[in-house]
Amino acid sequence: MIRLSINILLVLFSTLFSMHGFASENIPDDNDTGVKGKVVDKSTRNGLEYATVMVYKLPDSTFIVGGITGKDGQFDLKLKPGNYFLSIQFLGYNTVKTDFIEVKKGNLLTDLGSFIIEPDQRMLDQVEVIAEKSTMEMTLDKKVFNIGKDISSKAGNAVEVLENIPSVTVDIDGNVSLRGDDGVRILIDGKVSGMAGINSRDALRSLQADMIDRIEVVTNPSVRYDAEGTSGIINIVLKKDRKQGFNGSVDATLGYPLQYGIGINTNYRLKKFNFFANYAYNYRERIGSGDNYKEIFNEGTYITNQHSARDRNSSGNTIRFGTEYFFNASSSISGSFMYRLSHDKSISTITYYDYNPNNDLVNHSERKEDQTERDPNLEYAINYKKQFKRKDQSLTAGVQYFNNNESENGDINESYFPPNTLGYVPVFQKSMNDHFESNFQGQADYYHPFHGKARLEAGFKLQMRQIDNNYEVSEKDSSGSYANLERFTNHFNYDETIYAAYLLYGDDRGRFSYQFGLRSEYSDILTHLQETNEKSGNTFIDVFPSAHFTFKITETDHVQISYSRRIRRPEFMQLNPFHSYSDNRNIFTGNPELKPVYTDAIELGYIRYWEKANLNFNTYYRKSKDVFQRIETIDSTGITFVKPQNFAANDSYGFELIGSYSAIKWLNLNGNLNFFRTITEGDIGERHFKADSYSWSGRANAKFNIAKGIDLQLTGNYQAGVNTAQGKREPMWFTDLGASKDIIKGKATITLNVRDVFGSRRHAFESFDVNFYSRTEYKWGSTVVSLNFNYRINQAKKKNQDRQQGGEEGGMEF
Numbered sequence: 001m002i003r004l005s006i007n008i009l010l011v012l013f014s015t016l017f018s019m020h021g022f023a024s025e026n027i028p029d030d031n032d033t034g035v036k037g038k039v040v041d042k043s044t045r046n047g048l049e050y051a052t053v054m055v056y057k058l059p060d061s062t063f064i065v066g067g068i069t070g071k072d073g074q075f076d077l078k079l080k081p082g083n084y085f086l087s088i089q090f091l092g093y094n095t096v097k098t099d100f101i102e103v104k105k106g107n108l109l110t111d112l113g114s115f116i117i118e119p120d121q122r123m124l125d126q127v128e129v130i131a132e133k134s135t136m137e138m139t140l141d142k143k144v145f146n147i148g149k150d151i152s153s154k155a156g157n158a159v160e161v162l163e164n165i166p167s168v169t170v171d172i173d174g175n176v177s178l179r180g181d182d183g184v185r186i187l188i189d190g191k192v193s194g195m196a197g198i199n200s201r202d203a204l205r206s207l208q209a210d211m212i213d214r215i216e217v218v219t220n221p222s223v224r225y226d227a228e229g230t231s232g233i234i235n236i237v238l239k240k241d242r243k244q245g246f247n248g249s250v251d252a253t254l255g256y257p258l259q260y261g262i263g264i265n266t267n268y269r270l271k272k273f274n275f276f277a278n279y280a281y282n283y284r285e286r287i288g289s290g291d292n293y294k295e296i297f298n299e300g301t302y303i304t305n306q307h308s309a310r311d312r313n314s315s316g317n318t319i320r321f322g323t324e325y326f327f328n329a330s331s332s333i334s335g336s337f338m339y340r341l342s343h344d345k346s347i348s349t350i351t352y353y354d355y356n357p358n359n360d361l362v363n364h365s366e367r368k369e370d371q372t373e374r375d376p377n378l379e380y381a382i383n384y385k386k387q388f389k390r391k392d393q394s395l396t397a398g399v400q401y402f403n404n405n406e407s408e409n410g411d412i413n414e415s416y417f418p419p420n421t422l423g424y425v426p427v428f429q430k431s432m433n434d435h436f437e438s439n440f441q442g443q444a445d446y447y448h449p450f451h452g453k454a455r456l457e458a459g460f461k462l463q464m465r466q467i468d469n470n471y472e473v474s475e476k477d478s479s480g481s482y483a484n485l486e487r488f489t490n491h492f493n494y495d496e497t498i499y500a501a502y503l504l505y506g507d508d509r510g511r512f513s514y515q516f517g518l519r520s521e522y523s524d525i526l527t528h529l530q531e532t533n534e535k536s537g538n539t540f541i542d543v544f545p546s547a548h549f550t551f552k553i554t555e556t557d558h559v560q561i562s563y564s565r566r567i568r569r570p571e572f573m574q575l576n577p578f579h580s581y582s583d584n585r586n587i588f589t590g591n592p593e594l595k596p597v598y599t600d601a602i603e604l605g606y607i608r609y610w611e612k613a614n615l616n617f618n619t620y621y622r623k624s625k626d627v628f629q630r631i632e633t634i635d636s637t638g639i640t641f642v643k644p645q646n647f648a649a650n651d652s653y654g655f656e657l658i659g660s661y662s663a664i665k666w667l668n669l670n671g672n673l674n675f676f677r678t679i680t681e682g683d684i685g686e687r688h689f690k691a692d693s694y695s696w697s698g699r700a701n702a703k704f705n706i707a708k709g710i711d712l713q714l715t716g717n718y719q720a721g722v723n724t725a726q727g728k729r730e731p732m733w734f735t736d737l738g739a740s741k742d743i744i745k746g747k748a749t750i751t752l753n754v755r756d757v758f759g760s761r762r763h764a765f766e767s768f769d770v771n772f773y774s775r776t777e778y779k780w781g782s783t784v785v786s787l788n789f790n791y792r793i794n795q796a797k798k799k800n801q802d803r804q805q806g807g808e809e810g811g812m813e814f
Contacts, residue, residue, distance in 0.1 A: 085101060240322075375404065470492075629725050
């Protein structure tokens with residue numbers, strides 16, 4: 001079933017490196033000479049679609065051009081007059097090479113007749129084994145995880161997909177970390193996107209798994225990539241196909257607690273055009289609950305027990321479409337459009353019980369908020385690609401614009417119960433948050449090869465980002481009118497402009513290869529709090545070097561050492577002096593004086609390939625300056641304020657092991673283990689904070705092919721506890737189970753998933769200081785059961801990844 005993918009891959013990669021030469025030197029001016037023919041299966045005498053036909057020039061056997069046979073095995077190739085021979089390949093079949101072929105001037109297409117090819121049984125026996133290894137593809141500098149083969153990803157969203165990616169952890173609120181560090185840069189199709197922007201947690205939840213082709217993880221990027229992201233880059237590549245004709249798929253999902261959705265992915269390829277379109281709708285209900293126990297030391301110990309419950313209903317529509325026009329064999333232009341609209345409604349209830357030092361109940365109150373949210377998002381992109389005559393010489397350029405216009409409205413009601421009802425009047429409040437973000441990006445990248453395998457890369461990028469956030473809280477007075485609470489009302493503006501340029505030089509010298517480069521970024525950031533007219537500006541120029549050295553001990557043993565310097569700029573919410581009023585006893589406050597974090601990272605990696613297994617071992621060290629830490633303080637009234645601060649230093653080092661093993665034909669195993677130590681310390685005022693922690697995380701996955709077309713998958717995740725500057729985070733674990741069955745003669749698949757089988761997934765952490773102790777535990781919902789139906793139109797079930805899907809647009813080339 002993977003013949004189609006590998007044959008397309010063969011010809012497209014060959015053509016990529018040679019087409020420019022053919023276009024300029026071997027296509028006849030009048031386009032009327034060349035060859036045509038048909039590729040036929042020996043036993044069935046049927047034409048073979050997607051067989052690879054490659055043309056070589058005589059007498060030096062120079063590759064000229066390649067093509068793929070059509071629906072009936074037909075092919076035709078335009079050639080200048082000359083002498084050639086053909087090589088015909090189809091995965092699982094013996095290769096056929098023609099004798100001398102002469103193309104004469106003035107002749108029309110020369111009909112070569114039918115080429116009969118027969119299966120190679122030895123290769124067919126190996127195909128299925130190779131295909132089953134393709135879920136995870138590892139190289140020294142990048143890991144690629146193909147989502148189509150992961151059963152547990154069916155019926156999920158992008159956050160749930162990331163939970164099953166090695167090296168990646170996701171907390172209960174959807175915050176993503178890479179190797180235990182949340183300073184990760186998330187990209188969509190290699191670029192910053194509105195679907196992973198300012199509210200990336202909610203945006204990623206609205207991105208359905210059936211729209212995702214693969215996940216790429218880069219832990220120590222070169223200067224080719226943005227310097228943003230101290231722990232590395234996660235690139236989510238969306239589906240797009242380039243096979244001739246029409247193909248697509250339809251997904252439908254139903255689950256409990258109530259969730260349902262539909263996804264449609266289509267692609268239509270003509271000779272000069274490629275069109276793609278995706279649509280997804282989803283609805284999901286989530287129930288969450290949490291408890292907070294707090295002791296406040298103030299001339300005795302005051303105790304507060306806080307229980308919270310939250311019901312959240314989310315629905316979203318996402319439509320994405322685009323086209324690519326091929327000017328000729330060496331250049332093309334593409335454009336895409338994406339629109340996402342999500343609606344959320346949540347009802348949260350917080351109940352407070354307060355006790356005095358004598359353990360008497362002195363307060364019992366309840367705060368309920370009914371909130372609605374509407375979040376439309378638009379995104380446009382245009383990209384141009386040019387392949388020059390020289391092999392590998394290329395130019396890519398593109399512009400992108402997206403905006404997000406989020407509005408939230410909440411009605412808050414605070415009630416009081418015995419023993420404190422006397423004299424207490426219910427409180428009615430309204431909150432409003434209008435948030436608008438616009439983002440423009442322009443970039444260009446050039447790749448120039450020299451003699452041998454030496455190369456020089458250069459690029460430029462401009463990013464302009466503007467955010468306007470207006471937050472208001474009003475309270476009902478005795479006359480029944482609502483008046484603004486000025487201390488919680490703010491209008492905050494954020495403007496960011498970043499210019500970047502880089503140079504990267506590399507060379508391959510036999511077993512040894514290297515690349516080193518330099519990137520410079522100019523940042524201009526301005527914040528403005530309109531109520532007080534507080535303005536804060538920060539302009540700085542940074543230089544980010546990187547170096548990668550790789551040594552091939554043998555063809556199956558590779559070693560790489562790499563270094564990079566990276567940055568993490570404060571996010572909008574971390575700078576905004578005000579944030580949320582949904583819980584008036586626990587208030588997050590931004591810090592306009594927050595400085596960026598700088599990280600120097602060095603990594604040593606080893607990868608080994610066997611016939612049925614591969615193993616990737618990495619040891620790493622990161623040293624960061626001015627790291628962000630959330631510091632809690634409690635005032636005399638018991639209100640907790642959380643504010644991000646810069647700490648002096650953070651040292652993190654550890655090792656990571658990722659491996660896969662196809663033990664037997666019906667069983668595949670893969671997993672990862674990350675063990676690390678983190679030391680963080682710094683001074684806030686006259687206080688000194690320090691945290692020294694050893695921790696680890698692990699993931700194991702087993703996939704069983706229990707019968708033809710029936711697969712079973714079991715996944716386990718564990719995150720050990722870790723110390724923080726003011727406490728510790730407790731361990732967390734969960735298990736997922738999935739099963740799939742092919743139906744309708746392999747054209748469709750039905751998948752059953754059970755997420756968090758034992759209902760064990762919950763987050764708990766402790767924090768303490770000189771005047772308080774606090775423990776919080778929170779859980780989103782319970783076990784989730786979902787059923788997914790996938791129907792493929794003119795597609796085979798994906799067993800091996802078609803590396804051409806998504807094309808260069810999907811890779812992180814900028």
